[in-house]
Amino acid sequence: MKLLISGSSGLFGSALVRRAISSGYTCQSLDRSSVALSLDATARDALDAMLVGVDHLVHAAANTNVERCEAEPQTCYRDNVLLTELLAAAARRCGVPMTVISSTGVYGSHLQRPYAEFDEAHPQTHHHKSKLLAERAVLSAAEANLVLRTGWLFGGEASAPKNFVARRILEARSTPDGFISSNQQQRGCPTHVEDLADRLLALLALNAQGVFNAVNEGTASRFEYVREIVERAGLNVQVRPVAAGSFNRVAPVSDNETAINWRANELGLPPMRSWQSALTNYLAGDEMKALIV
Numbered sequence: 001m002k003l004l005i006s007g008s009s010g011l012f013g014s015a016l017v018r019r020a021i022s023s024g025y026t027c028q029s030l031d032r033s034s035v036a037l038s039l040d041a042t043a044r045d046a047l048d049a050m051l052v053g054v055d056h057l058v059h060a061a062a063n064t065n066v067e068r069c070e071a072e073p074q075t076c077y078r079d080n081v082l083l084t085e086l087l088a089a090a091a092r093r094c095g096v097p098m099t100v101i102s103s104t105g106v107y108g109s110h111l112q113r114p115y116a117e118f119d120e121a122h123p124q125t126h127h128h129k130s131k132l133l134a135e136r137a138v139l140s141a142a143e144a145n146l147v148l149r150t151g152w153l154f155g156g157e158a159s160a161p162k163n164f165v166a167r168r169i170l171e172a173r174s175t176p177d178g179f180i181s182s183n184q185q186q187r188g189c190p191t192h193v194e195d196l197a198d199r200l201l202a203l204l205a206l207n208a209q210g211v212f213n214a215v216n217e218g219t220a221s222r223f224e225y226v227r228e229i230v231e232r233a234g235l236n237v238q239v240r241p242v243a244a245g246s247f248n249r250v251a252p253v254s255d256n257e258t259a260i261n262w263r264a265n266e267l268g269l270p271p272m273r274s275w276q277s278a279l280t281n282y283l284a285g286d287e288m289k290a291l292i293v
């Protein structure tokens, strides 16, 4: 089975390539230079040519900078909506089913409990509004298409600028004060990229379609998450809880990005492991051990 993967250089896309290849898939990358945001026939034919022989298109590319999306909404909607619409149209023309990776942030802040797929989405930031529009473009393009809404992703190479776990370890190691601060208001589901990749591959094998939440089990505030990272890394640094307002964020991100994998659980898929278990496993890997020593 052959996957065409956009965003394969990113945190999730690179994990998906690793997991898919080790499960016997063939993977091909669809990088940004291969997609022209244009309706002209040459661009359309070039995209269609990329889909020849492909069994499934995984669209993991996105403008993931929530703050910049808020400051530059047109860039955000161009990157996240127009690109998705072009890919969804090409996949439909070529009869290739497609998955888009979305976010539990699309649910917004209207409930105080973890969101399930039957809850309405009321995104509050431009980034999450663009992700919801991208979902709709994919779902309306073909019945067979799939949306995975995921949580706070971690994993991958320690050197990746977006590696939240590595950044917090480096922050804790370099603090001159013996403490670091973290947001105690915002809650979410830390999720290992490899677990998300495995969940996607399992859903593809079952020809699943529609919207699925896909997060590691359990929830945490940013503060609880960072405290867990620092403690499990064995660092003698205190993590102090602070209010969301301390971080001067532009984007009005929801305080509740928590979710449960309700649909997958109801349909009999095995639960995804807890985020604590996934984090422990990740910190024990060679990449992170080198950072902790």
Ligand SMILES: NC(=O)c1ccc[n+]([C@@H]2O[C@H](COP(=O)([O-])OP(=O)(O)OC[C@H]3O[C@@H](n4cnc5c(N)ncnc54)[C@H](OP(=O)(O)O)[C@@H]3O)[C@@H](O)[C@H]2O)c1
Binding pocket: 006, 007, 008, 009, 010, 011, 012, 013, 031, 032, 059, 060, 061, 062, 063, 064, 079, 083, 101, 102, 103, 104, 131, 150, 151, 152, 153, 154, 162
């Ligand atoms: N990270 C999270 O915590 C999180 C949470 C919820 C949902 N998600 C979703 O999960 C997916 C993967 O996220 P990630 O964290 O792996 O992202 P990432 O590490 O920020 O990587 C983004 C990827 O998208 C590509 N990309 C960005 N803008 C593009 C454009 N305009 N055209 C083509 N390619 C473009 C990048 O390519 P270049 O290398 O060329 O820049 C890179 O490969 C995204 O859909 C994201 O919205 C992520």
